[in-house]
Amino acid sequence: MKWNHDDGTNNMTMEPIIGSALDRSIILKLFKKLMMLTTMAVFALGGCRQQMADQPHQRPLEPNNFFDDGMASRPVVPGTVPRAGRNQNDQRFDSKVDGKLVDNFPFEVSMEVLARGQERYEIFCTPCHDRLGTGQGMIVRRGFTPARSFHDPRLREAPAGHFFEVITQGFGPMPSYANQLSEHDRWAVIAYIRALQFSRNVGLDQLPPEDRAKMKETK
Numbered sequence: 001m002k003w004n005h006d007d008g009t010n011n012m013t014m015e016p017i018i019g020s021a022l023d024r025s026i027i028l029k030l031f032k033k034l035m036m037l038t039t040m041a042v043f044a045l046g047g048c049r050q051q052m053a054d055q056p057h058q059r060p061l062e063p064n065n066f067f068d069d070g071m072a073s074r075p076v077v078p079g080t081v082p083r084a085g086r087n088q089n090d091q092r093f094d095s096k097v098d099g100k101l102v103d104n105f106p107f108e109v110s111m112e113v114l115a116r117g118q119e120r121y122e123i124f125c126t127p128c129h130d131r132l133g134t135g136q137g138m139i140v141r142r143g144f145t146p147a148r149s150f151h152d153p154r155l156r157e158a159p160a161g162h163f164f165e166v167i168t169q170g171f172g173p174m175p176s177y178a179n180q181l182s183e184h185d186r187w188a189v190i191a192y193i194r195a196l197q198f199s200r201n202v203g204l205d206q207l208p209p210e211d212r213a214k215m216k217e218t219k
């Protein structure tokens, strides 16, 4: 853009140029101030958030006289779905019924359940108990406390609920697997252990005729 006029009548010729240069530096200063203010505001707001996070609060199960029952924790809303995946009162998955270890499974053991049990067993139990369940897993061979063999007569006799308790709570040097195995998976693993136990202690007469014939052939 050209501000000079040839006839020289416009005395303001240079002013707009100077003016615009001035404007720019003022705008720049203003802009810098604004930036500073914004930065300060961000820090100030950050401070506010900190205070909100520090506000008074109650820990679970702490007493509190605000509510009639004197407890800070509120009762769960009816119909709440538990995070663990089942209602604590649902006894179908418990290892004990009326204080006695159960020896039956809470659901039907299908081939699908056994396959799931084998998969979970091979992931979580073989490092110590080995694939056959004799307790000579790789960790044991490298020096870990020997794991118990599932073919030990005591464990063959032990009710399924005992295995459920051992998996849930751990046993001596063996850690709990409650976080890795859902209750359904624990029962599936136990079903697979039962299959392992059976595989080593089956009588010829317990086999179906075709398998019996095969056994006789290999003999």
Ligand code: HEC
Pocket: 121, 124, 125, 126, 127, 128, 129, 139, 144, 145, 146, 147, 148, 155, 162, 163, 166, 167, 171, 172, 173, 174, 175, 177, 189
């Ligand atoms: C880190 C090694 C380790 C892993 C993994 C492990 N166990 Fe064990 N387990 C042991 C040891 C060691 C013992 C023997 C403890 C003892 O006799 O004091 C044992 C004992 C047992 C027993 C016998 C308890 C008894 O009454 O004597 C059962 C049942 C058992 N484990 C089941 C399992 C199952 C099922 C898994 C997989 C979910 C598993 N364990 C994974 C180390 C392990």
